[in-house]
Amino acid sequence: MAPPVLGIMGSFKGHALPGSFFLIAGIWWTGKHSLWHATRRNKNIGSTRLTSRASQRRLEIIESSVILFLSFVGMLAEQFFADGPRLQLYDFVEKHWEQLANWQHATMYLFFGLAGTVSLIIHTTEAAPLALDRLMLAVAFFNEGFLFLYHLHGRNMLDVHVHQLLLYAIFGEALVAFLEVFHRGNIILELLRCTLTILQGSWFWQIGFVLYPPQGLVWDLKDHNNAMFVTMCYSWHLAFAMLVVSVLYCTVSCVVRSRLKKTPPIEMGLLKHRERDPESEDEIL
């Protein structure tokens, strides 16, 4: 392990923080997509009162702004917090790179910031094609995985292993987001993306507990049995993430349907045709 490279991420907090963000993002996305899917499925019984196109757009704008803001804060924190490199890249005196880990994390935030910016532009103006927001998300996750992939040189076996497991969630999510470019509004892909986001979030917490145990009980980073347990533990996190997404999806579906039953739809007579493919959103361009 190379101590000077670690930066603020080399601590329990440094893993719990992004973990919490991904957990919140996953739960938020699950709620959003569940609500919209329930709205689309129940269109004929007047569910459009619950979420109109305009309110959907407003939600997207708020979400993009929050992502952009958090990415910006993250970049600043990596640069100026504690031992940050303070925008200095190379120490010409001692001839070594300044805090490369911090710079790498700032780069990860940068790409999520770019994704947020593009999403903001797409939903405020009509300038760009809609599917671009999913492509940017795919690029942001791919970039995160790409930097992690070359981030593991010279670490201990278990340290490498827990980060490699993380790559499954990250690259899987990049792939799902890329597939969404072509199958936008497919609820299966959306829920899969939510699941992988929550998996990533909870796994960041797990990494924190394994590498920087708060109670001081240190793990043997070279014991193969630990690696075997950690692998299995990853499966459990996946099962947990699937459970969370399922419960949220069912709750939202039930609430939407029960609210629709109470208030009889007024505009129903105006509807001329049922939606043909309830699994895919109409493309607005």
Place this chain on the structure above:
Amino acid sequence: MAPPVLGIMGSFKGHALPGSFFLIAGIWWTGKHSLWHATRRNKNIGSTRLTSRASQRRLEIIESSVILFLSFVGMLAEQFFADGPRLQLYDFVEKHWEQLANWQHATMYLFFGLAGTVSLIIHTTEAAPLALDRLMLAVAFFNEGFLFLYHLHGRNMLDVHVHQLLLYAIFGEALVAFLEVFHRGNIILELLRCTLTILQGSWFWQIGFVLYPPQGLVWDLKDHNNAMFVTMCYSWHLAFAMLVVSVLYCTVSCVVRSRLKKTPPIEMGLLKHRERDPESEDEIL
């Protein structure tokens, strides 16, 4: 080889048991999909008398219940049978993990149980999108392959090799099930999935014979010629699985057609249009 890690799977029976389950599942699925495909193709000559939508749904519910039940039994067996860990994960006295292999196998069963549960919910209620059952199947197989992948540390060359060959069938099946999310009811993909399930089942038996030969004739686990033979043997298993699926498919097709010829269709005059794409199921949502 690390003897304390092996659990009940480290025996001939431990491989023959899951092998038999996968063989039965593969044959069952082949019959089911062949029957439904024959029904769809011969819709215009009244085949819907043989399998109605309601009977299809009933069959799916029974299948899901059986999968759920067997997964539950499997999990209990791994935990409490013989040397099972009895839900104890860590031995704090001797500071080592308890029976990790058993825990891993129980985790594999858990994911098949989850797939069964979700399938049950989909087919009894209208809560979830239909394609979710294939996604859950894909996740269950992926998880099985994922755990096997990190399961092989420190074993002998041939032991590793026979398990790696198994991964082709497992990951192949995960991929095919994932493709079925987008191409539901495509008979080609369904038969391919059946073939890979039977291949997996018969290969589990083969692994049992290679690693724990019942007649006592021990294989040299380090001889490269054995590895070459085993590779070829895998191809033969694939050919055998394809043969079984073909024979079953043809038998079912013939039986359906001959039964339809005997009893003339009554409702034929009511049909207004032939089905457009006989290779894909109608999506009910």
Place this chain on the structure above:
Amino acid sequence: MAPPVLGIMGSFKGHALPGSFFLIAGIWWTGKHSLWHATRRNKNIGSTRLTSRASQRRLEIIESSVILFLSFVGMLAEQFFADGPRLQLYDFVEKHWEQLANWQHATMYLFFGLAGTVSLIIHTTEAAPLALDRLMLAVAFFNEGFLFLYHLHGRNMLDVHVHQLLLYAIFGEALVAFLEVFHRGNIILELLRCTLTILQGSWFWQIGFVLYPPQGLVWDLKDHNNAMFVTMCYSWHLAFAMLVVSVLYCTVSCVVRSRLKKTPPIEMGLLKHRERDPESEDEIL
């Protein structure tokens, strides 16, 4: 290099023979698909006189029979020709496998034979879905690549390298054939498959020249510069294969059009609509 494993393939002839078969198959397929594509494109000016559905089916049956026959001959040759194992798999006296390489090659032929059989059944009866012939072709090529992949243990660097390059063509062809299951009749994929078949054929010849040079000029199998040249040479073979396919395609297209111009179409007035998507065949099932 393990001399007793090599069999009849371990010679110049053993590589030239399959090479010639693949070359002929590639050229034949190019001609067939070019003709059918030209026919589909010029349907409205009466090209259906040149190839009717019935003649197409007859051609497919002949092709399948030839593939089946050649595979059968190949299997017999590997078993009984020269030092073949004569269906004996294990020498119980000296406790070693009999001629594993011959058995492996016979297994490769077996899968091409299976593909031929299935194609024959599809085109003579109505029993099976049409797309199954491409799936079986994909499986046959995948199996060929799979056996080659585990075929290279303990050989010299250049020997391994030339066979690894072959795998690009083989697995590429398996992938393209699998894509054709979903995009049947797409001329781009068909020509790509033809190109890769010709590439495979000409590369088999090249392997023969490199490993068993007929003029006796032996290559240094450990020289890295030779590996670099061979890699580039593979690109040239690809360019050559693309050239052959292009020339054949253009020739067939021109001949079809010139023949159509000479004889004015009679049935033209009967056509009510132009074909909608000229790149994809109508699916007959």
Place this chain on the structure above:
Amino acid sequence: MAPPVLGIMGSFKGHALPGSFFLIAGIWWTGKHSLWHATRRNKNIGSTRLTSRASQRRLEIIESSVILFLSFVGMLAEQFFADGPRLQLYDFVEKHWEQLANWQHATMYLFFGLAGTVSLIIHTTEAAPLALDRLMLAVAFFNEGFLFLYHLHGRNMLDVHVHQLLLYAIFGEALVAFLEVFHRGNIILELLRCTLTILQGSWFWQIGFVLYPPQGLVWDLKDHNNAMFVTMCYSWHLAFAMLVVSVLYCTVSCVVRSRLKKTPPIEMGLLKHRERDPESEDEIL
């Protein structure tokens, strides 16, 4: 490092030259596709005055000719410039291959030349299916990546690393071009291809600066921190490429819209229907 193998590419200029070409190609493609996309989107307000089908075809012909010409010049330069092999492949006196690196680069140019030739034939005659130009582009990029992949034997760690990073852009571009065979005219894929082309171009410049620093400040090719910095630097190049493409796309979109507003459309009344899917080009065949 093997000095006699390097050829003219083993210098700063040798990397800056192809880098500049890819930069120009990426910017050109961005402009072209942005213009056409804006034209398609604004068809109903008369934008077809700006680019007609005929002018699009003329542009494609010019582009293909330029690619063909530059590839030809590139091949000649590699063969006859400075220490080129002058079409001699093998030195029979000293028994070694002549300038293999130059031959490899010429082979890369050859495939881009082939792509240009095919594109020229497609757009001047009606002989070949339209989607073939993207397939040829995919093959050309795949071939470039394939040759680079086996080009790195025996070099220093950082030298290998910077070239491996290049492969992400090259193989990514090959994949995107292959996807365009099936999703022609999808603006997302087109812009992604442009981005990867610019990334490739700017990374070639970066490789030149790292391996052959013009100011004489030599990089330590074995320092792992340098590799970490270079990885991150690659992300920055990607962000830069995305920025360039975004700015160009927005500029072109705005210019098209503002020009359309100034001159009221005349032929508007003649339009009977809005385009159905503005993200995909009409297929001319």
